[in-house]
Amino acid sequence: MASPTHFILPVLLLAAHLLGSRAVPPTCERIECPSYDVVDKGNGFEIRLYNSTQWMSTSSIDDISFVNATRTGFLRLFDYIQGKNKYGEKIEMTAPVITQVAPSDGPFCASSFVVSFFVPKKNQPNPPPADGLQLQTWGLKYAAVRQFGGFISDGDSVGEEAAALYSSLQGSIWFSAVSKGQTADPTSAYTVAQYNSPFEFSGRVNEIWMMFAMDSHRI
Template sequence: MAIEEPKYTVLEKTPPFELRSYAPMILAEVQLEGDLDEASSQGFRLIAAYIFGQNQVSEKIAMTAPVAVEEQAVKSAKIAMTAPVNIESNAGQWTVSFVMPSEYTMETLPKPLNSKVQLRQIPAVKRAVITFSGFYNSQKVAEKTLELEEWMKTKNLQATGAPKFARYNPPWTLPFMRRNEVMIDVRD
């Protein structure tokens, strides 16, 4: 299933590290408390509910396939799934976000029915990224974050935000085929 991902260009590559320049994007996000797993699954469910139709809209929205469209009793739109699901922590508070398909603007995205789901425009940004496969847990994410920070030091890259953890695959994906990333926004 081809899932749209945020658009970016690779500025530098030293596997497993990359320096990327991302195009502006719109996020649907929720803020939650708890640990990584709790926040991840609860946030995923809340935002998935939004993109699967819990939104206010009075017209059909073109899909960026492959999401099935079914008629709802209440007029609603399904929004194509994108990857990755981003997770960032701020002392036990988590922000879980999905990047919205690039065809949408803040004006054309249907408004979420759940007030916990917020839409936010992100300007173009540079990010240092480390990619890894397998299962994730808080310790593995912390180790990969440390590796990324060490690489950033060797490149004289300055962080401008907290690390973000991104996962690209559904839970049933075999561990060796999973794609996970830690991303840190860096000064231009």
């Protein structure tokens, strides 16, 4: 006998495509962000379906500090959009800046971080290459998402938000899919998305993303 999720998931996906449901962070009303459909919402999580996109990414940055690694990666990407690329082309700022996190095995060991910048629609067909940066091409991707505010600091806050997202998914039809997605990509346990510039002190929006592939939801 088929699992109930075989029937529930297609209904959720069809509803998302028909209604085009979106709820974007306020920052995305000012600058370009990747588009997505909201597939489902639960207590403490949202499931999104992201369209195919391209992201310009740093190589892996090993550091004990999330803040330092993200700053290092952001500065490389900021130089890139200011024209430090093969075309000498200036590129519009977008949101969010994301940091993929592969946590260390211990508190005094370096974790691995990859910082990425969403390529604007204008540049998606042909993003300028740059030394030391790699282009990530995403197909359609699902993300389990938890939103939180304030400035991100080192310590347990980011890990606690990621743990809270994972915990909130338990008992949902998405839990198995997210777990499989994490197993499939050992280089990134979760992704931290930051939407605001460092000079914005109020109304800050951050998110934890746990990505999973198109076929990961199949039971």
